[in-house]
Structure formats: C-alpha cells, structure tokens
Amino acid sequence: MARLFEGMPFDIPPTCDRCGEREETCTCPPEPEPQKEYLAPESQTARLSVEKRKKGKVVTVVSGLDPDGTDFADLLTKLKNACGAGGTVKNDTIEIQGKHIDRARETLERIGYKVKK
Numbered sequence: 001m002a003r004l005f006e007g008m009p010f011d012i013p014p015t016c017d018r019c020g021e022r023e024e025t026c027t028c029p030p031e032p033e034p035q036k037e038y039l040a041p042e043s044q045t046a047r048l049s050v051e052k053r054k055k056g057k058v059v060t061v062v063s064g065l066d067p068d069g070t071d072f073a074d075l076l077t078k079l080k081n082a083c084g085a086g087g088t089v090k091n092d093t094i095e096i097q098g099k100h101i102d103r104a105r106e107t108l109e110r111i112g113y114k115v116k117k
C-alpha cells in the first residue's frame with residue numbers, strides 16, 4: 001500500500017541537526033554547555049556573616065563573590081560537605097544552614113578565596 005503522505009511536510013520526522021538521524025535514534029551527545037569563565041578564587045574576597053531567619057533559624061551567609069565569575073553550585077557543594085549542613089544559593093550569595101563561620105572560612109581559604117575577617 002502506498003504511503004500516501006510520504007514527502008508531505010507533516011510526514012517528515014524531526015531529525016538531528018548534526019547527524020541527520022531521526023531524533024529518536026540519534027546518539028549524538030548533548031550540546032556542551034558553553035564554558036563559563038570563572039574568576040580565580042584568589043582574586044575574590046568573600047564575606048562571611050551569620051544571619052537570623054524566620055522561626056529562629058540561623059544561616060551562615062557567604063557574600064561578596066562575583067555573580068558571573070563564581071561557580072556557585074560547585075562552591076555550595078564544597079561548603080555543604082565541609083559544614084555537614086544543607087544550603088542554598090540565593091541572590092548571588094550562598095547560605096549554609098546553621099552557624100559555620102569557622103568551617104566556611106577554612107573551606108574558602110583552602111580553595112584560595114580571601115575571606116574578609
């Protein structure tokens with residue numbers, strides 16, 4: 001039986017731009033994210049503070065880092081591991097739950113950041 005719709009625009013399956021395979025059979029790796037240029041930690045000075053939050057919660061806040069020149073996600077992971085606490089990135093600052101000024105300072109300095117005393 002003839003494929004009536006062959007060649008019609010709506011019969012063309014979506015194909016990969018790179019290998020020309022249909023999308024479901026394409027095995028191309030995902031497009032790499034454009035590499036971000038991060039600043040050297042040594043060129044940055046972090047500020048540490050402890051702030052009170054709702055319901056009596058205390059967080060350690062790392063601020064003063066360049067919003068475009070800092071790998072916040074990576075730094076957050078390192079700080080969470082070092083402090084053994086949860087945390088989040090918020091408005092170009094990193095918040096770690098609890099009071100961890102000393103641990104945070106040690107961690108930042110070990111990476112190479114200057115920390116404002």
Ligand SMILES: [Zn+2]
Pocket residue numbers: 016017018019020021026027028
């Ligand atoms: Zn492909």
